[in-house]
Amino acid sequence: MILVNWIKEAKYIKDQAIKNNEYFSNSLPMIASENILSPLCKEMLISDFHGRYAEGTPGNRYYEGCKFFDNVELKAIELSKKLFKCNYADVRPTAGTTANMAILKALIKPGETATVLDLSNGAHISFGKWGAAGIRNIELISYPFNDEEMNIDIDGSIKLIKKVKPKLALNGRSVFLFPSPIKEIAEAAHEVGAYLVYDAAHVLGLIAGKQFQDPLREGADVMSGSTHKTLPGPQGGMILSDHKAENEEDKSFLRKLSFGVFPGVTSSYHLHHVAAKAIAYAEHLEFGESYAIQTIKNAQALGEALYNRNFKVFGEKLGFTKSHQILLEIGPKKGKQASKKLEESGIITNMNTIPGDNDPMNPSGLRLGTPELTRIGMKENEMDQIAEFFMRILLKKETSSKIRKDIKEFRRNYQEIQYCFNKGYRGYDYYNLI
Template identity: 35%
Template sequence: MGYDRVRRRDPAVADALDGERARQNDTLAMIASENHVSQTVMEAQSSELTNNYAEGYPGGRYYGGCEYADDVEQLAIDRAKELWGADHVNVQPHSGSQANMGVYLAMLEPGDKILSLDLTHGGHLSHGHPANFAGQVYDVSQYHVDPDTGYIDYEAMREKAEEIKPDIIVSGFSAYPRDVDWERFQAAADAVGAYHVADIAHTTGLVAAGVHSSPVGIADFVTGSTHKTIRSGRGGIIMCDEEHADDVDSAVFPGAQGGPLLHNIAGKAVGFGEALEPGFQDYAEQVVANAAALGERLAEHGLELVSGGTDTHLVLVDLRPSHPDTTGKEVEEALEDAGIVLNANTVPGESRSAFNPSGIRAGTPALTTRGFDEAACREVADLIVEVVDDPDDGAVRHRVRDRVDELTDRYPLYDESEP
């Protein structure tokens, strides 16, 4: 896909688009929430559906001209049902955060209580951080991971639920490398008459492929983003049983949003279709195998992994034991200079700040899309450690950058021969 028209009409934007394409091709995308969607998904996302106003749902819109919008949205819904096995699916949330907002609006009144994982322990802003609408509108309490093991302290979460009697318990995380016992969350919610929302924003693809346990059929609501491990059009999704379908649908529209982003929903439909193909299972298995290889190699070099390893697509490194004077932000910046893009992250028991935390989070979904295998991920781990050991040394960063160039040449992005 070229940007020929944009180049002719708007070279300033074309420069930025070309720059971003080159940046993605020439660097290693290890932000755990990122991926590279197929060119087919991108083509669908840039379709004429961006012009269409389709307030409402397939078969019941507030405007005319929605015949093809209906087709596309229904395809996305049907494919999502097949992928995750949900009774009811809403594919309209503009993002994962909007999906959470949809469930809160459907089930809560302002001032109601949410119980969720502390952001510094791996939770997400939309689970009730004071800087987010959820923290401003609802009364939020938090549970934590066990500081000794890095695993969720399920018993303390249950006790907290008994104590505060929340209206909703949120599970599902941004920076938690382990499988999740969805039944324990649901049991804790049931015991106090709360709803349980499982936010699988990060693991949608792993859950669809069966390489991460599924909350669908267990949790009252399942929310997610559609552009992370599931590798489809950018946006959000909500799944629930028929009992809550109408509440969820009217909370998303007209409750939280106006017209749906039908062009993105076309990208969701295409991406979900790709995820139903047999190759996606191999992809998801490789994502997890790659994260395990990356983590093992980092640990061999003496870095400490929160929880001691990973079951998922990401590793979380606590730099304090091995590199007490080095912050996550310093490492993030030095690695970016060397062509490896990941993010500084808080760690359980954080002793610095959210802006300059003590950890780094690294994910394998995007590298795996490029074709990286375990051996390549071990190479990447070696490169990360070289920079972590010496973030201020420009020669080290330069040497690593050369090795990154070799890797990006070996695993090119967006092969023109892609069907």
């Protein structure tokens, strides 16, 4: 009998990881939902918290062995409540999508109605018919949208909410250039007895850094988010609310939210990620404000630099963006072609729908983000140089091999992670901290 030596396969996988690290360290990563982990957060991911179970809440567990993890979860809750200045935090959801599923499980029943943004106007799939909202069998009715302002049409949406009296007014955006009119929408929602849900997946770190709207102060009843985008922690999700368990209605609201997470949509909730989230909250309390300020400045500088080089950048009259993203119109169904061309030269982006697109697989735009470029120390000057690369690739159509070399050289001085406790670590290396 011939024995197969499976270690070759394991080595193959490790090799892919090493190559991927190298690939990203020589490229310009500009996907708006991505970021890199600090060394301390990374260290938590290889701790023994990985793989353990802790169903329930601190002090109230189905499994034994949780005494140190209970401390971790309590600290994560305490830090996240400080970061977002709110009364309730659940750090268990294993993704932004899981957080949204838990909220939908808690606050709306199958067949009931929710108002939403359309996917083509920048909504996320989890509030669409093919995602979590569809799984829950929720009737979805779309807000009218103002293309020029890249935002929900306020008057039309208020009218809509008053007319259809939804159970939930949902607000989730993957293309999130400008703050949403939360105050107005929340007032209308509350008038008809609906809760306002704000999905902050993309802008969570900007909110925590006090550089974006503050939804919980503007009237949102509950806010979900991803912990790995502008909040540069481990992949995961969280749920926040400023409701306080002081009366029966609020107690029941918070109980339902908690029950939505467990047993609703989690069992083991990736304890090593919770430990890394706690570290990310601490790092964001320390560095979040300066990080958010620079991330937004970079996005605005990039928008302007591209506009000056004849790219069609959305939101021109409003300064292109007030977030970490910008949206480019490339040409009818040309988004994919452009993102492929950019990657050949060393710039990693994603195609994106723009207003008016109705085929999500053949969209006409590109979404660009500055969270990761900012984290490796880039500022406004570097954004100008990056816009020049875009021009050479997409407008002048220079050969990709030449530009790839130039980008590798440009990246050489931007390898260390900033805005975190440990200085001097390269973002794409392996560490042996423990």
